[in-house]
Amino acid sequence: MTNNSSAIQRICILGGGTAGWMTAAALSKVFAEQSIQIELVESESIGTVSVGEATIPQIRAFNHLLGLDEMDFIRHTQGTFKLGIEFIDWYKPGTAYLHPFGPYGANMAGVPFHHYWLKHGCQRPLEDYCLEAMAARAGKFIPVLKRAGAPPRQVNYAFHFDAVAYADYLRKFAEQRGVKRSEGRMQNVVLDPVTGFVQALLMQNGQKIEADFFIDCSGFKGLIIEKALHSGFEDWSHWLPCDRAIAQPCAATEAPKPYTQSIAQAAGWQWRIPLQNRVGNGHVYSSHYVDDDEALRVLHNTMLGAPLAEPNLLRWQTGRRREPWKKNCVAIGLSAGFLEPLESTGIQLIQSAISRLLSLFPDKSFAAETIDTYNRYSSLEMEQIRDFIILHYKANERQDADFWRYCRTMKVPDSLKDKIQLYRQTGRIFRENNELFSEISWLSVLNGQGIFPESYHPLADQFPAAKLDAQLAMLQQQVADSVAEMPGHADFIAHNCQANSS
Ligand SMILES: Cc1cc2nc3c(=O)[nH]c(=O)nc-3n(C[C@H](O)[C@H](O)[C@H](O)COP(=O)(O)OP(=O)(O)OC[C@H]3O[C@@H](n4cnc5c(N)ncnc54)[C@H](O)[C@@H]3O)c2cc1C
Structure with a gap:
């Protein structure tokens, strides 16, 4: 039986992107009656990926868990509603179908x-x-x-929304419920020399942030789970060869469609995500078949309105972290692996990781069976998607x-x-x-x-x-x-x- 001395008392979340703030919001809500301290560390100068603007219906269960007012949430995130995805030219040029x-x-x-x-x-x-x-x-x-x-x-x-506004909305929610936010760049991970467990994050300003349990939401780099704990990565790029995207918003030229569009291109595909104030565009492609300049040209040729920001180039390796939970650290979000955004599953993977973590929430003994179960189900979920x-x-x-x-x-x-x-x-x-x-x-x-x-x-x-x-x-x-x-x-x-x- 867990007693008070073995209960987790301090949680540290590294990263304040969608994954970090979704995790902080959910934990602050669920642990409202318990004296667990939650601290989130993020660096404004590093920033977030600032994409991830289309969702699937399961997100409504997450909103429900938090008790969000749906209309308020839409209003604050430039949100629109999504009834499915249209796939244009995917089967062959000239065809289109919906995944409703x-x-x-x-x-x-x-x-x-x-x-x-x-x-x-x-x-x-x-x-x-x-x-x-x-x-x-x-x-x-x-x-x-x-x-x-x-x-x-x-x-x-489901919804389309502004990714930055969404993280900001959840940040307010979490901070109102006691989550402490620390600004700064993490420089090093301090490990226990005997157990290999994470003891603390060492910040650039010399501050040391200690906790019982660490949640790595640091994005693709996986600063704790991979750089410090060497969880390992299973590469799936031979099945999903797209490894880059250029994202750029543009002005809307029509009323927002209640669905996402995915248009096949010569070496990948392009998304159109209609928000209230703009349209999100992105060209997802395989760098093996097209270079960045040509990829940008394709995006510009097919963008319907005037660009509203500079293009944002993103690179990744498709696959999954072999052990998304290792020792006293769980990776959530891009740090746990990435499947390209074709079916808008990134945020869903964050959400299901949070609910899996809540149902298997550990104490300080970090039982191997708990960790194995978490990792087994995480792996199955990613393979099915x-x-x-x-x-x-x-x-x-x-x-x-x-x-x-x-x-x-x-x-x-x-x-x-x-x-x-x-x-x-x-x-x-x-x-x-x-x-x-x-x-x-x-x-x-x-x-x-x-x-x-x-x-x-x-x-x-x-x-x-x-x-x-x-x-x-x-x-x-x-x-x-x-x-x-x-x-x-x-x-x-x-x-x-x-x-x-x-
Ligand atoms: C091209 C593309 C399109 C996508 N489209 C969709 C979509 O339509 N729908 C969907 O559901 N998902 C989508 N996703 C996935 C989605 O964007 C991510 O799952 C989501 O944004 C979560 O990202 P994250 O929080 O894990 O990482 P990030 O946004 O990268 O956040 C990482 C955080 O860690 C912090 N950090 C990093 N290093 C340090 C350090 N040294 N010290 C302190 N802080 C640090 C950063 O400042 C940041 O706050 C897409 C992903 C990509 C790449």
Whole structure:
């Protein structure tokens, strides 16, 4: 049993980017009634990556944990709503599909909807049966749909926001709950010569910051977890060859779309993230296939508005830290590894790391079983997301560039190969071990990337053709009618959460 003397009393978080402040905010909220001191160290002169502006719906659970008022949070972060991601030119030039956050149609007699859609000969696009997809296409948004004669329907959505404003918002939240912020540059990590545990961070100004438990949110460098503790890194760049991005915001030229856009380019892809006051743009590319000057030219050629800041070049190695928790240090955020931002999973990985840490929160004994469990689940989560992202690259029919030829012919992990094979042969998709991306997500991308099943679930044949016709028409009509009743995305923002200034 834990007694008071073995309880963690001091926590030090190194880094004040999205990871650092999300962690500080969550810990300050959860430990509000306990006398744990939390100190966050960050350096304004080093700064943050200042990207990470598109999220997935799970972030709403994080906001809920903190007890945030959603409209206040949107107002302070120049936020907009996100119903999914549009992938343009990914399968081949001239194609576009959505990965929406909501379901297609409805399961019938226990069989997923898409089997009926397959049986019906895919007569209408799959998107026509998804409320979130059709609302996105129509530029509509409402959090909860209330229609006469029907129960309220929670819409599945996430947010786009200004990354710097988000960290700032969480900083205020955490500081109000007692988190101490120390400005300064960390120079060295002091380790116990016997145990190898972290004793303190040594700052450039000579200050020594001691704690029982350290959370490394120092970004790609992993200053504690890697530079001091040598956790090791598993490189996945042979599967995900993009290793750089140039980010640059521009002026908005239209009302914000309620979805992110991802546009394939010759050696990678480009994002467009609409905020209230600007559009975030970035070109993610493989430095093996294109140089930085050409990558910037591509970004500028496709940017819709006037640039609002200098371009920000970011470099990384794709992969994961082998032991994100080692001794008395847990790495959260980019210090724990990075999968490129194609499916907006960076912030989600921070969030799930925080909740995993809370459920396995240690005492000063730092039991090996606790650490192993944390690391095992962290690794599984990243591998599952990795497979989903690889699918977008692997299943392409682009004939225009070496980068895409490489991706199409590369050997993929067996776990992904099996998943594609199962879908191709039977139309079936299995969500394994509660993985982050659901059957809907896998279906959207498998279908959007041109993978077509050879058969469908045999139980879908139980519906006679006429009944199936009527059922599909009814489901599609319901979606169309619901979307017609929703307000425009820009109108919803203007009436509920307009940011005060730019
Ligand atoms: C190109 C790109 C696009 C992305 N897009 C998305 C997206 O759309 N959605 C999404 O969910 N995620 C996205 N991500 C991931 C997301 O940006 C990160 O997960 C998130 O910003 C967390 O970063 P961080 O806090 O770990 O690191 P950083 O932002 O790098 O913060 C590191 C912190 O450590 C501090 N620090 C470093 N060294 C020292 C030192 N010596 N002394 C003191 N302090 C120090 C820095 O000052 C800073 O405060 C993207 C990432 C990249 C690279």
